[in-house]
Amino acid sequence: MTVTDDSTTLLADWQRWHDDREATLREPHGWLALTALEWLDETPRAIADLPGTWRAPGDGSIEIAASAADGVEVEGERVDGTATVRPVDGAPGVLVAVGDRVVELARRTDSYALRVRDPRAATRAAFTGVPAFPVDARWVVTGRFEAYAAPERITVGAVVDGLQHFPTAVGTVTFPVDGHEHRLVALAGKDGGLSLHFRDATSGVSTYGGGRILRTADPAADGSLPIDFNRTVNLPCALTAYATCPLPPADNVLDVAIEAGETLPDPS
Template sequence: MTAVEEDLTAEWAAWHAEREDVLRAPHGWLSLTGLHWLDGEARAYADLPGTWRAADGGAEITAAAGDDVSVDGERVDGTVRVEPVDGKPGVLVAVGERRVEVIRREEHVALRVRDPQGPTLAAFTGVPAFPVDAAWVVSGRFSPWDEPRRIDVDTVVDGLGFHPTAVGTVRFTLGGEEQELIALGGDGDELRLHFRDATSGDTTYGGGRVLRTDGPAEDGSVRIDLNRTLNLPCSFTAFATCPLPPAGNVVTVPVEAGEKTPV
């Protein structure tokens, strides 16, 4: 192994350990134990205290002081309203040691229950991944669109759409074949490449995986390290609402790099 390969492997190992630490968070994706879609009728759900209902794009929560339900650190005693934003992380409502995330997806409102004692989190032993290989680090070229565009994609929930912001395309060569993917905006100037390939549904998650890159250089070049390709939350839990890749975002060669299907 060359010095470059040793550095790449060591940097990946540190990154991967941090990634697994995030997944082990008490109220992270692995803590999910339920997903409940609300309607306009005030109802009790599973073992949650009080009642919950959808109301004009938000949710109304009715609870008594003894129910141990809190919003923004304030104990609920009566009815309160929370207003999640479509497609964004939800509003967290504390119910004892659990957190109920109130989310909005298009016109729908749901409760996602996060329990630090949940079985998926308790059983987690790590994320399997392909061996690190420098061959999966390539240079790409980002071509920005004149203006970011709101695009429509499907999700893992039948009939539910998602509307991310796309900012341009990234082109690169892999396995001797030219690739072109729609790039989504991320944090700051980072890009997100959400794609499927020939491993999807076999050794990797069928809904595709996502790669975050640093922002493009001034000349538009982008470093693409496919060893850092990530699973989406829906590969770990049935209680997430992950988007699917943009239409046409398919890499034409098997990407045997990055995270494999969780076991």
């Protein structure tokens, strides 16, 4: 059952959403601004093109050693000596300013990463938009959410070998495609709603091989859930080599081709 038959409204709404999506990607310190990913350990390291030294002593923190002249700022305060930050596993990293660049210090399980976000990054300068399948009302359906008795912390792999992510699964979503029922494990959304992270028959062909993600609103009280696959997006790892994205839950592999949403970005 489709949620709307008004293809003009569907396209106009999608275009506004898509424009906002691309504007977010173009932000000066967004995903397209990444220029480096380095893994830290207890040994102080000088990172190419960055002042000072950086290390992860193994106690949950990252230490930065710099002089005032280096211009490294943590929470608005210039580092003159040693500063310590404590990134949270799985959360966005702590942001450290170095001139007009931002250094993101992140924790992934027991590994510690340093990423540089540079507004002058070649990927940001060359960005012309994210390609997508044509918008089609066929991909707007009503699904049904069934909650688990209690949320479950699950383990999934990552695009970086050896890393793991631990999202919270809250239930399953069943939905129709061409008269056949399909089911996905639903993850808790970061800002409410649900997150459907999946692979399908387009993955690695016309869409990113590591899967795509669709964020939905909260289900209604009766479990019904509007789903618009036209708003399925790539994870950052499809756009940059310096992301550590999770892979979909093991059960979230569809045998149908979801020819909706974002496709493989232009490799140029």
